[in-house]
Amino acid sequence: MQETPQVATALADQTVLPDSSEKAASCLDNPPEETISIRFTNFVSANGHSFNFEPVVRTWSKKNKNLPIHIGRYTDKYNGGNVSAVVFRSKVVSRRHAQVFYEGGEWYVQDLGSSSGTFLNHIRLSPPCETSKPYHISNNDILQLGADYRGGEEMHYRCVRARIELNNSWRIKLSRFNLEEYNRVRSLISKATEGSKEDAPVSECCICLTPVLPCQALFVAPCSHTYHYWCIHPTLQKNHPYFNCFICRKYHDLSTPVEEGELELRELMKHATVVDKSP
Structure with a gap:
């Protein structure tokens, strides 16, 4: 019996279109410059084995641009630490697995010494239990946390694969x-x-x-x-x-x-x- 996948904190992502289509297109093409955002969506690979989760969105003011987003495993004692954290109920993800942050107009990901590894576009960032240097991430990059255990037969033993979408790029543009x-x-x-x-x-x-x-x-x-x-x-x-x-x-x-x-x-x-x- 598979465990129901959950994410501890997830924000709703909705697009509301005004009556004027031109105004709507303008709003969607040009999001407010004072905010930055990132979305993690479930990436299904060819083998279909990955941890299922609902899309997770984090948005905040550029004034807090150095605030990192910690990514890790949800436990009763550790639920992420703050509202910006992203946590998964997967046993192959470390409690403090990685972090994503925004600095100098660019996005970066860093492994925080996880045992099962952080992969960016299928390349591991650092050896086991070693903190990696920050790596630049771009729109539509694939981030993987951990590796399947026991063949990934049970949901909570599967790695997390997420497509990264930056700064409202996922918003549908009216055409x-x-x-x-x-x-x-x-x-x-x-x-x-x-x-x-x-x-x-x-x-x-x-x-x-x-x-x-x-x-x-x-x-x-x-x-x-x-x-x-x-x-x-x-x-x-x-x-x-x-x-x-x-x-x-x-x-x-x-x-x-x-x-x-x-x-x-x-x-x-x-x-x-x-x-x-x-x-």
């Missing part, structure tokens, strides 16, 4: 393609549920009652009703491959082959009325 696809989906939904109403209001997710916006992960049911994937995925997992739409109550088999659905759609299109707006 023309995002807006075009968003409008296309809105058009399909409005035609299926409200007729061909071009000025249909922004649809809402009936679960969380918040608007469906560009750059969000969506689930579009065969009946064309749309949900935030985050809201609907527990229901999809529980009842897979069947889905009963919360809005129209239609029952769908999500495992229907694409070829079969395509034939049904083509048959419907034969009897559909197409309006040609070309001159």
